[in-house]
Amino acid sequence: MRNRTSPSDFILLGLLLKSEITGIVFTVIFVIFVVAVMANLVMIFLIQVDSRLHTPMYFLLNQLSIMDTLFICTTVPKLLVDMVSKEKTISFVGCGLQIFLYSTTIGSEFFLLGLMAYDRYVAVCKPLRYPVLMNRKVCLLLAAGAWFGGSLDGFLLTPITMNIPYCSSLSINHFFCEIPAVLRLACTDTSLYEALMNICCVLMLLIPVSIISISYSLILLAVHRMHSAEGRKKAFTTCSSHLTAVSILYGAAFYTYVVPQSFHTPEKDKVVSTFYTIVSPMLNPLIYSLRNKDVMGAFKRILTHCSSQRVVASIA
DSSP states (O other), rough: EEEEEEEEEEEEOSSSSTTTTHHHHHHHHHHHHHHHHHHHHHHHHHHOOOOOGOSSHHHHHHHHHHHHHHHHHHHHHHHHHHHOOOOOOOEEHHHHHHHHHHHHHHHHHHHHHHHHHHHHHHHHHOGGGGGHHHHHHHHHHHHHHHHHHHHHHHHHHHHHHHHHHHHSOOSSSSSOOOOOHHHHBBBSSSSSHHHHHHHHHHHHHHHHHHHHHHHHHHHHHHHHHHHOOHHHHHHHHHHHHHHHHHHHHHHHHHHHHHHHHGGHHHHHHHHHHHHHIIIHHHHHHHHHHHHHHHHHHHHHHHHHHHHHHHHHHHOO
């Protein structure tokens, strides 16, 4: 294969190589996409309009919903279009933009989930000082730090990935431009870059995982000292949703960026990528809404308000 001398289109081979069940898979992914976008937008709307949700925890949840919405919109629309069209190409610039957006959003989500563990630690272990330790300025700094950490990942990895010489065969065996899949097309040895990328990703996982580990260790100690069964139940309820979201995203990321490439196959990579790019953004708002009385209460109040407005309008 000869080297690529100028930027050209990549070909995305897609999620499925067999076309027999494309229609079913398309329908499932489309439904998940719609549910994910709607659920996250509803979370953002409720947190913005309901004053009872104007707290540090829901401010961070609002940021999580924004990240999930951007994340799933970066990859899934292109996947759905490719599943129903003959042309499955993505431009060189489009591929680079996709790498930057998903690297930034997932990196930001890594940091945000770690910082949300600190919020849970303060809420459980230092409830009286919670308004001081988690004031608006601190929340803004935490959110800005998460976005900055994620964008740093995108700005570091994207230029290097897109400046590697690629061969004339530009068929990516994936449904989006994920860095490990793109690097398989390189015409040069990328082992050094892959090692640096793995170190970068390990650090990005290690920092939030350390925060989560320390925070929940202190939370467990505090819960162990509690004499009230109701207090323990409330503490576990407060933390369970966050731990569920962390397990889903970090587990998939650990496989993709930490497990050696010798254990990877294109089929396994697609399954794991499907889980964290499609399923996780749908599950996060559902986990935090269905298991949260405050969110469900806000949703019911909005519905009641809308119903009363209709009644008034019909009478008038």
